[in-house]
Amino acid sequence: MGVHTAGTAVPGTSHATPAVSRGYARLVFALSFGLLLIDYMSRQVLNAVFPLLKAEWLLADAQLGSLSGIVALMVGVLTFPLSLLADRWGRVRSLVVAATVWSLATLGCAVAASYGQMFLGRFLVGVGEAAYGSVGIAVVLSVFPVTLRATLSGAFIAGGAFGSVLGVSIGGVVAQHLGWRWAFGVIGIAGLVMAAVYGIVVKEKRLGPGAVGGSGSSGGRTPIRTLLPRLFCSVSVLCAYIGSGLQMFIAMALLAWMPSFLNRYYAMPTAKAGVVAGAFALITGAGMILCGFVTDRLSRRIRGRKWTVAIICSLGTLVLLTAGFHLPVGPSQLLLIGAGTLLSNATAGPAAAMVANLTPAAVAATAMATLTLANSLLGLAPGPAVTGMLADRMGLLGALRLVPFVAVLSGVAFVIGKLRYEHDLRRSALLPAVTPTNQELST
Structure with a gap:
């Protein structure tokens, strides 16, 4: 049974009646939410291993802070241009590329041998994560009725809080038992697996014209200006x-x-x-x-x-x-x-x-x-x-x-x-x- 709601669609604007089944829409939300959790876990796992990095590499607090701050900086700088690119190039493929980049970068942090290498890894984590939240929520909203927008937006954005707590908690436990490198490694591997599953299951063409980006319901590409x-x-x-x-x-x-x-x-x-x-x-x-x-x-x-x-x-x-x-x-x-x-x-x-x-x-x-x-x-x-x-x-x-x-x-x-x-x-x-x-x- 399809997902339906009352309303009138206008070309180039929001679609009131998604072109996917209710079950597939829920699957899209679950996978998008799962990637969001891993996004914030990758971002916050660093905080759990601060003491271990400080002891091993003799880092100053300012250096530790920079490893965290560079991710936030890249997210702030790149969110808008990368989201605009996703709207034109395709949101699903953009999400898969982004998740792959931040997951590989997190694995890079796991094998970093110095502060400089760790900084580069965290820089790339920020690049990968920059537009995930905005593009992910756009995909989710495109497959559900407009009457659920506030619920879905609230739940999706809340994933950041849950992922942050999970990142610190899981990272701390893994680091205590297996070492700080495995804290990054486990989350990086999980991200690659989720990115692969997302790419296989969520297809641009199944989400309808409103979810592909850059086109109206008539199929024509609207000038971005x-x-x-x-x-x-x-x-x-x-x-x-x-x-x-x-x-x-x-x-x-x-x-x-x-x-x-x-x-x-x-x-x-x-x-x-x-x-x-x-x-x-x-x-x-x-x-x-x-x-x-x-x-x-x-x-x-x-x-x-x-x-x-x-x-x-x-x-x-x-x-x-x-x-x-x-x-x-x-x-x-x-x-x-x-x-x-x-x-x-x-x-x-x-x-x-x-x-x-x-x-x-x-x-x-x-x-x-x-x-x-x-x-x-x-x-x-x-x-x-x-x-x-x-x-x-x-x-x-x-x-x-x-x-x-x-x-x-x-x-x-x-x-x-x-x-x-x-x-x-x-x-x-x-x-x-x-x-x-x-x-x-x-x-």
């Missing part, structure tokens, strides 16, 4: 980028500083603080999945509810985290902080769904790369750094009490986006003009 401006041409899509990035600021600040908070204010040893902080990271991922599911359920009849859910998440983040960090140390404080953490990045799914609805399907990967870039520039990069600068001036607890107020700005962005959403959808010709019948259709 006419598509790219539509990534930024509406107020609501800009608000989705900004709101998502600002919420990411809060989530990344919590992720980076939670181990230190637990160590300083709860007197937890470093190892225990890391484990508990990992649990908070999993809570963040769970929030993305849960909020995406709720968003799709609530938006089936009224489109603007996607924005309403995002606004509620922003407000909830502000209230819960502010209250939590003002409570005295104890279980009640951790409970409220955990609840705020659940909502801190829960807007990821709704925001990705809004961006997908407001931009052409032919550049879906590029649109997701733009969202990723906004998340990086507004959240991933400044969140931990600004929090650290504030902590130097007023202490870590004082800084963490201020961070939740960023949700005020994200909430305002989502409110403005909601007010403009219907107008921008019609203006972009992503939906036919609203009529009493069309009003009930979901987007």
